Amino acid sequence: xxxxxxxxxxxxxxxxxxxxxxxxxxxxxxxxxxxxxxxxxxxxxxxxxxxxxxxxxxxxxxxxxxxxxxxxxxxxxxxxxxxxxxxxxxxxxxxxxx
Numbered sequence: 117x118x119x120x121x122x123x124x125x126x127x128x129x130x131x132x133x134x135x136x137x138x139x140x141x142x143x144x145x146x147x148x149x150x151x152x153x154x155x156x157x158x159x160x161x162x163x164x165x166x167x168x169x170x171x172x173x174x175x176x177x178x179x180x181x182x183x184x185x186x187x188x189x190x191x192x193x194x195x196x197x198x199x200x201x202x203x204x205x206x207x208x209x210x211x212x213x214x
Contacts, residue, residue, distance in 0.1 A: 158166070184190035
C-alpha cells in the first residue's frame, strides 16, 4: 500500500503535534446550531475505557514515524500488530466477563 500526501487538514495537523478539532455528527449536534457546542452521552462501556486510557502523546515519536513514511523507510511489522490485536481482544474478553 502506498501512502501519499495527506488528503485533509486534520491528518496534517496531527503530524505537527496539533490536535484536530472535533467535528460534530448530525446525530450529536446541539439543538441550537449557533451555540458552537455539542453534547455527547457516553455509554457505560465507553466511559470505562476513558478510565484506563493512556492519554500521553509523544509528538517526537509521531514526527519520527511521519518522516520515515515520507522518506520510504518505514517498515510495518505485521506480526507485532497481530500480537497486539490479539492481546487487546483477550483483555476485552476478560474484562467483559467481570
